[in-house]
Amino acid sequence: MKKLVMLSAMLMAASALAQEDAEFDCANTSVQWQLNECEAQAWQEADEQLNAQYQESRRVMKAWDAEASDMAGAEEALVRAQRAWIAFRDAQCTFRGYQARGGSMEPMLIYGCQAELTRQRTLQLKEQTDLMGGN
Known part of the structure; x- marks a missing residue:
């Protein structure tokens, strides 16, 4: 019974520490796992923006294809390009x-790269969409 109480106390303490660590300022951290998490969050946000722009771009390309039947294929070209x-x-x-490679910094580099390229791609899609009749 004594071991069970001690184990429960250790688990509660670990849980409290994990919750404290979950709240950190990405602008003011130098802890590697937190830096990794910050870059992962940046990539997730960039990916959400890309997905929204991609849906808008597909909508505009479908409209383009409907209006310019002799030049149809913009939506299909967009899908191929995106893949x-x-x-x-x-x-x-x-x-x-x-x-x-193999170090604790590797995820930060990968997530940071994904966020950077994803933001660039979002701008590319927006520019192309605007040129083809988007808002």
Whole structure:
């Protein structure tokens, strides 16, 4: 019974520490796992913005195809380009991670690369969409 009480106390203490660690300021940290988490969050936010822009771009390309039947195929070209871009991004960022291969910094490098390239791609899609009749 004594061991069970001690184990419970240790688990509660570990849980409290984990909760404290979960709240940190990405601008003011130098702890590697937190830096990794910050870059993962940045990539997730960039990916959400990309997905929203991609949906808007597909909507505009469908409208373009409907209006310009002799030049239809914009939506299909967008889908092919996006799939190729995702493969490029993933390969490029894996390559960038080799600077710290196997180390605790590798995820930060990969996530940072993914966030950077994803933000760039979002801008590319927006520019192309605007040129083709988007808002």
